[in-house]
Amino acid sequence: PAKKLKEGLDQGMKEAGLDYIDLWRISLLTESSQHTDAEVEEAVEALDWAKKTGRARFIGVSSHDRPHIKKIIEKYPDQMEVILTPYTAKTKVVTDEAGLWTTLKKYNVGWFGIKPFASNTVFEGDSSPNSPQFEQDNRVARLAIRYILCNDAITAPIPGLISIQQVDNVARAVKERRELDVQEKAELDRAMDRAWANLPPNYQWLKDWEYV
Numbered sequence: 001p002a003k004k005l006k007e008g009l010d011q012g013m014k015e016a017g018l019d020y021i022d023l024w025r026i027s028l029l030t031e032s033s034q035h036t037d038a039e040v041e042e043a044v045e046a047l048d049w050a051k052k053t054g055r056a057r058f059i060g061v062s063s064h065d066r067p068h069i070k071k072i073i074e075k076y077p078d079q080m081e082v083i084l085t086p087y088t089a090k091t092k093v094v095t096d097e098a099g100l101w102t103t104l105k106k107y108n109v110g111w112f113g114i115k116p117f118a119s120n121t122v123f124e125g126d127s128s129p130n131s132p133q134f135e136q137d138n139r140v141a142r143l144a145i146r147y148i149l150c151n152d153a154i155t156a157p158i159p160g161l162i163s164i165q166q167v168d169n170v171a172r173a174v175k176e177r178r179e180l181d182v183q184e185k186a187e188l189d190r191a192m193d194r195a196w197a198n199l200p201p202n203y204q205w206l207k208d209w210e211y212v
Helices: 002-016 037-052 066-075 100-107 134-149 164-175 182-198 201-209
Strands: 021-027 056-062 082-086 110-114 156-158
Touching (some): 021 082, 134 156, 134 182
16 A cells, blocks of 8 residues: 555665665566556555655656556656666567557656576676686676667666676676677677576566567
């Protein structure tokens, strides 16, 4: 309920010592089995309240269900300033009206993409500095980030980074040329084909996000 969501936000801000937050997003999972229209309406009410009372600078939702999130944006364009969805280095946009990308562009919605490294299956090594694949995995990480940033609808990819070195590597990718050349594209394609083949059973759903 909106009342509980509001209470939760206030409690979290109090515990963190914050007067406001930059972004509040609520997870609205899937329409088919998780959240009804009435529940979505409660969430949107809470988001709208957070924005109007100055608690949140930007508001939005996250979901793994493209039709669900597209429907929410079209129904509540004023409250859907930001969405968070999967977006990997294998994702491609669909430019017709059925695609989520078209809706985001139409309503000027910010888009954050999780799992840019496909739950780390894009890498051959284990992320440790002593890994024989360390330099190559760093390169593949930069290629993936550059590929994703080529979509101007993407506000930012959200990679899981566990060391200062990994943060520095992604910062380097942001500074590099955006467009991949033919050799770089082929290299990234091979890495993502390997990632798709190595996805564990609980991450097979990422394949549903190859086209958006």
